[in-house]
Amino acid sequence: MPAKNTIKVLIGGKIITLSGYESEAYLQRVATYINHKLTQLSDIPGYNRQPVDIKNTLLSLNLADDYFKAKHQAEIFEEESQSKDKELYDLKHDLIHVQIELEKLTQERADLKAKVAQLEAELANLR
Amino acid sequence: MPAKNTIKVLIGGKIITLSGYESEAYLQRVATYINHKLTQLSDIPGYNRQPVDIKNTLLSLNLADDYFKAKHQAEIFEEESQSKDKELYDLKHDLIHVQIELEKLTQERADLKAKVAQLEAELANLR
Numbered sequence: 001m002p003a004k005n006t007i008k009v010l011i012g013g014k015i016i017t018l019s020g021y022e023s024e025a026y027l028q029r030v031a032t033y034i035n036h037k038l039t040q041l042s043d044i045p046g047y048n049r050q051p052v053d054i055k056n057t058l059l060s061l062n063l064a065d066d067y068f069k070a071k072h073q074a075e076i077f078e079e080e081s082q083s084k085d086k087e088l089y090d091l092k093h094d095l096i097h098v099q100i101e102l103e104k105l106t107q108e109r110a111d112l113k114a115k116v117a118q119l120e121a122e123l124a125n126l127r
Numbered sequence: 128m129p130a131k132n133t134i135k136v137l138i139g140g141k142i143i144t145l146s147g148y149e150s151e152a153y154l155q156r157v158a159t160y161i162n163h164k165l166t167q168l169s170d171i172p173g174y175n176r177q178p179v180d181i182k183n184t185l186l187s188l189n190l191a192d193d194y195f196k197a198k199h200q201a202e203i204f205e206e207e208s209q210s211k212d213k214e215l216y217d218l219k220h221d222l223i224h225v226q227i228e229l230e231k232l233t234q235e236r237a238d239l240k241a242k243v244a245q246l247e248a249e250l251a252n253l254r
Contacts, residue, residue: 063190070197077204084211105232112239119246
């Protein structure tokens with residue numbers, strides 16, 4: 001079990017003490033991302049005049065929107081991956097089929113070559 | 128361009144008017160998700176005694192954590208999908224190679240059969 005980390009991060013200008021099993025680097029990334037969102041929001045005209053609860057709700061909506069978009073992206077890639085599994089399965093099946101056919105033909109060629117050699121020997125004896 | 132929707136949703140017990148090009152169903156899903164997170168947080172012992180800004184930060188951290196996890200999941204599926212592309216490319220290449228070999232052998236078999244028929248005819252003439 002990894003060690004529990006306690007680190008201080010700056011979110012929205014306030015020092016927050018975070019404690020968890022996530023790495024310090026991860027917790028810093030999360031804080032940086034939230035601060036980036038806060039900066040983006042404060043660039044929207046009128047945002048800074050909003051009451052604090054509205055500002056907080058706007059931040060939550062923004063973060064939740066990012067989550068849903070990332071989740072949707074994950075679903076798309078997962079479906080792609082599954083459809084490629086199907087394609088891989090079919091191709092492996094085709095390849096095995098063609099390889100069996102190839103072995104059969106290789107054997108037939110060897111048999112026919114032996115037959116040709118035998119017939120040529122018989123002809124040589126008769127001439 | 129889709130029509131701009133204005134809908135009212137309930138987030139954390141407050142009525143919020145949202146306006147955007149996202150569908151009403153999507154905006155409701157986002158609100159439901161945030162409310163679910165708020166319920167989860169309020170189940171944590173001590174959460175309800177925290178000042179409102181700490182509560183808000185905890186919610187933001189929670190949402191951001193979900194976002195990073197979904198993003199990570201998307202990256203894993205994307206890598207899987209790309210590695211399957213490589214595998215598909217290699218298999219298609221192998222299949223083409225084997226099919227060419229198969230065509231060559233099919234032609235060789237036809238030639239050898241013709242040769243056998245010809246030698247058998249010659250033998251029949253000599254006997």
